[in-house]
Structure formats: C-alpha cells, structure tokens
Amino acid sequence: MEPSIVLAPGASESGLCSMLATLIRQTLDEDAIKKKVVGRMIGRIAIVAPDLDQSLTLLFEGGRVELYAGIVGIPDITVRANAEWIMKMSLIETTPRLHLPDPRGKVAREVFGASRAGEIEVHASPASVPLLLRFTHLMSVV
Amino acid sequence: MSSEEGFDFPSDAWTAAFKDAVNGNERYREAGKPWIHGAVAMVVSADPALGLEHDMGMILDVDQGVCRGTSLVKGMDAVAETPFVIVAPYARWRQVIEGELDPIKGMMEGKLKLTQGNLPIMIRYVESSRELVTSAAHVPTRFRG
Numbered sequence: 001m002e003p004s005i006v007l008a009p010g011a012s013e014s015g016l017c018s019m020l021a022t023l024i025r026q027t028l029d030e031d032a033i034k035k036k037v038v039g040r041m042i043g044r045i046a047i048v049a050p051d052l053d054q055s056l057t058l059l060f061e062g063g064r065v066e067l068y069a070g071i072v073g074i075p076d077i078t079v080r081a082n083a084e085w086i087m088k089m090s091l092i093e094t095t096p097r098l099h100l101p102d103p104r105g106k107v108a109r110e111v112f113g114a115s116r117a118g119e120i121e122v123h124a125s126p127a128s129v130p131l132l133l134r135f136t137h138l139m140s141v142v
Numbered sequence: 143m144s145s146e147e148g149f150d151f152p153s154d155a156w157t158a159a160f161k162d163a164v165n166g167n168e169r170y171r172e173a174g175k176p177w178i179h180g181a182v183a184m185v186v187s188a189d190p191a192l193g194l195e196h197d198m199g200m201i202l203d204v205d206q207g208v209c210r211g212t213s214l215v216k217g218m219d220a221v222a223e224t225p226f227v228i229v230a231p232y233a234r235w236r237q238v239i240e241g242e243l244d245p246i247k248g249m250m251e252g253k254l255k256l257t258q259g260n261l262p263i264m265i266r267y268v269e270s271s272r273e274l275v276t277s278a279a280h281v282p283t284r285f286r287g
C-alpha cells in the first residue's frame with residue numbers, strides 16, 4: 001500500500017507542518033525502503049520549535065501520516081529544539097544497514113553534543129525507541 | 143544609478159549584481175561545490191501597491207559553487223523549467239536581504255515557500271542554499287515602499 005501523507009484541517013497554515021509534509025512525501029517518493037519503514041510506524045511524535053513559536057504532531061498509523069499544528073493527543077515522543085537543530089537532525093549520518101544514527105558522523109556528533117547541552121530535548125519512553133529510530137531513518141536526507 | 147546608491151530591487155541591474163555577490167561569497171563557493179542540481183529562482187510575489195504588477199523571478203544558474211549567470215523574468219510561467227523555485231512576498235525578501243531573516247528558518251516558518259524542487263536535496267545542501275540566498279545581503283539595494 002502506498003503511504004499517504006495528509007495535513008489535518010488548519011495544518012496547512014503552519015509553515016513547519018507544510019514543510020515536513022513535503023519533506024516526508026518527497027523522501028518516500030524516492031526511497032522504497034522508507035516506504036516500508038513508514039508502514040511499520042505507529043504512534044505520535046510531537047516536535048516543538050520554541051524559536052519559531054511552532055509545534056506540530058505527526059500521527060503515524062502504519063502507512064498513513066497525518067500532521068497537526070500544535071500538540072494533539074499524548075505524544076509517544078517529544079522533540080524540543082530550535083529550527084536549526086531540527087533541520088540538522090535530518091542530516092544525521094546513519095549506518096548503512098540498520099540506518100541507526102552513526103556516532104562517527106560529523107552532524108551526528110554535533111547533535112549528540114547539543115542533546116547533552118540541553119539544546120535538544122527528546123522525551124521518549126523505552127517502548128518508543130523503535131519509533132524514534134524509524135523516525136530518524138525516515139527524516140534523514142543524507 | 144551608481145552602486146553606492148543601491149540597485150533597485152528587483153531589477154536587471156540588481157540581478158546582475160547578485161551574480162557578482164554570489165561569486166564573491168567564498169563561503170558559498172565552498173558550500174556550493176557539491177551542488178549539481180540546477181538553477182534556483184527567487185521569486186518576488188506580485189504586489190501592485192509596490193508597483194510590482196507581476197511576479198518577478200531572479201533565476202540563478204548555479205553549479206558547483208559558481209553562479210554562471212542570472213536573469214530577471216516576469217511571471218511564474220517563466221520559472222516553470224527552473225529546478226528550484228522559492229517564492230515570497232517583497233517584504234520577506236527585504237528581510238532576507240537585510241539579514242533579518244534566515245532563509246532556511248523562513249522556509250520552516252512558511253515565510254518563504256519552496257514551490258518547486260526537491261526539498262530533501264535543498265536540506266542536504268542546506269549551507270549551500272543558505273549562503274546562496276544570503277549573498278543578496280552583499281548587494282547594495284534600494285527598496286521600494
């Protein structure tokens with residue numbers, strides 16, 4: 001089944017929602033593996049960008065992704081970071097086979113450093129780690 | 143008009159000066175080296191109140207850190223073949239040129255819109271994209287309104 005990426009009513013007004021929807025759509029268009037990955041993703045991920053004064057929620061329902069402006073429902077994962085870091089998270093180098101963040105990568109090290117410094121906050125229960133790793137793979141553009 | 147007074151934005155003279163600014167930007171030359179994905183158009187939306195009766199596009203023929211040419215075109219049809227098109231109202235471009243708005247952050251806020259082109263590529267070369275657009279800050283500019 002082809003994944004579908006949809007904006008919830010009102011979400012098109014949010015630049016961040018529109019941009020992420022486009023990013024996910026175009027990423028899936030050119031990567032069959034990521035289509036399978038998104039098919040296995042179930043849960044809610046919230047992204048908060050304080051410097052943009054914007055937040056959004058991505059609801060993953062096994063191949064269907066709906067983006068909401070603001071925090072909707074109870075997120076399984078919350079990522080809080082300024083715009084620059086949100087962008088950089090898409091540039092994290094991943095390992096070739098498992099597509100896990102590669103700690104040797106330049107951007108990955110910067111992002112880990114920012115996490116340690118509190119510039120990036122990721123709140124997730126241990127049960128949500130697989131969703132987080134799939135999300136990292138999905139959003140990676142490198 | 144002399145460049146000391148500033149070039150009218152947008153205009154043919156401004157667009158030509160933009161090419162020089164891009165090629166004079168060492169950070170772009172470095173960050174843009176891997177860019178082989180074609181031209182980028184910056185489009186100013188029509189705003190009759192400012193005397194802009196049509197959308198105006200500045201097409202930058204960029205390749206591997208060099209701007210090979212620029213052209214000022216009228217209307218969105220004129221940028222239909224351009225691989226990457228970024229559209230924003232006059233006031234937003236003014237903010238970018240004056241260094242008040244980071245173009246990438248502006249895209250995330252929806253203030254600048256990528257209406258054509260592959261966003262993952264744009265993000266992959268985010269520093270190149272940023273340096274390309276912010277080169278405009280080095281063009282002496284006279285604004286409308």
